[in-house]
Amino acid sequence: MENEKNMAMPEFTNEEVEKAIKQFLDEKSNENMANLMQAMRDTRFLVPADFPPDIKKQVIEKAKRGEKIDVKTAPRMLPIIVQNPQGEHFAPAYTSSKQMAEKGKYPAILNVTIDELLRIGSNPSLKLKGIIVNPDTDKMILHPKFIDAMKQLKAAQKQGTAPQGKPEVKELKMSRAQFELFARRTCEWGIIPRVVYNENAEFMKKLEEKQGKFMATLYRQPYGDKLPCPYSEKDFEIMILDIDEETCVASIELPKQNMAPQMAHSMYIVWNPQNNEMRYFTIEQGMPNEDNVLCSVDAAGKREELQTAPPTGSEISAVLELVREDREDAQAE
Structure with a gap:
């Protein structure tokens, strides 16, 4: 019976999300909430489920053995619901099997x-008070307001922009200062890398021709037409260097205001004119009492902390060295 319950479980890690959860539980600040939302935006979760009572026994047994089932007879799995002592119901979810x-x-x-997790948490028929993440360890509750905020963020991610105007700001229950941090991170982790990888050479052309005005336009997107944006073209310092036939790098110094951990001090966009390949790097402010970090976001939107930031003045060299190593690895394969 024990073997029947141990169905094949996907193995993956969510270290960034787990770190953000612990930071938020330690200090439930607006900044840590925004960090958690960003960390969760492309995450997968493990959700306990059960078979509906009307599913035939033989179909259940097939599913437990991992055998293929005709789609017409495949069981529709239902999320398991747990109840706290107050009688409130939650859907449990895990960031990895290690949390079980x-x-x-x-x-x-x-x-x-x-x-899919957000749809479960907001399904009115389930009458949930939220989602409990890692109920065996962190016991992190995602309340309906947080779920709504995440749905807003996901909608903005799909559209290529952050939530527009006052209605979304009000719904997210953010202060002005917290929204500005949220908006900046949305730009640096989402909007700008998406434009970089989608436009390629066109991005470099706009950057060269419009300079700070182009960057200010990108940073203004989360604010919509009704909220004033704190950044202007004068807040950006841009330098574009043609290194060789395969390497053009844009160094962009970013606004000094609204700096906080994981906000970028500078960006480095590397373009290969030969194959139109783009790379996106940032120097992000480190966590309190920690060094700044050299990060990247790839074409799929995955952010990665690569290494401790190089000394001031050596950023371009460090970025180009990473690009060179990646090219050599690709050629060796």
């Missing part, structure tokens, strides 16, 4: 995207 105290505790485990 007992691997065979649930009949089945669903591997879901953040979008």
Whole structure:
């Protein structure tokens, strides 16, 4: 029976999300909430589930054995609901199998995207008070307001912009200062790298021709037409260097205001004119009492902390060295 319960469970890690959860639980600040939202935006979760009572026994047994089931008879899995002492209901979710105290505790485990998890948490028929993340360890509650805020962020991500205007700001329950941090991170982790990888050479052309005016336009997107943006073209210092036939790098010094951990001090866009390949790097402010960090965001939108930031004045050299190593690795394959 124990083996029947231990259905194949996907193995993955969510270290960035788990770190953000712990930071938020330690200090429930607006900044840490924004960090958590950004960390969760492309995450997958493990959701305990059970078979509906009307599913035939033989179909359930097939599913547990991992055998293929005709789509017409495949069971529709239902998320398991847990209840606290106050009678409130929550949908449990795990960031990885390592967060589970007992691997065979649930009949089945669903591997879901953040979008699917948000749909579960906001399903009116389930009458939930929220989602409990890592109920065996962190016991992090995602309340309906947080779920709504995440849905707003995901909608903005799909559209290529952040939430527009006052209605979204009000719904997110953010102060002005916290919204500005949220908006800046949305630009540096989402809007700008998306434009970089989508436009390629066109991005470099706009940057060269319009300079700070172009960057200010990108940073203004989350504010919409009704909110004043704190940045102007004068807040950006841009230098474009043609290194060789395969390497053009844009160095962009970013606004000094609204700096906080994980906000970028500078950006480095590397373009290969030969194959139109782009790379996107940032120097982000480190966490309190920690060094700044050299980061990247790839074409799929995945952000990665690469290494401690190089000394001031050596940033371009460090970025170009990473690009060179990646090119050599690609040629060796």
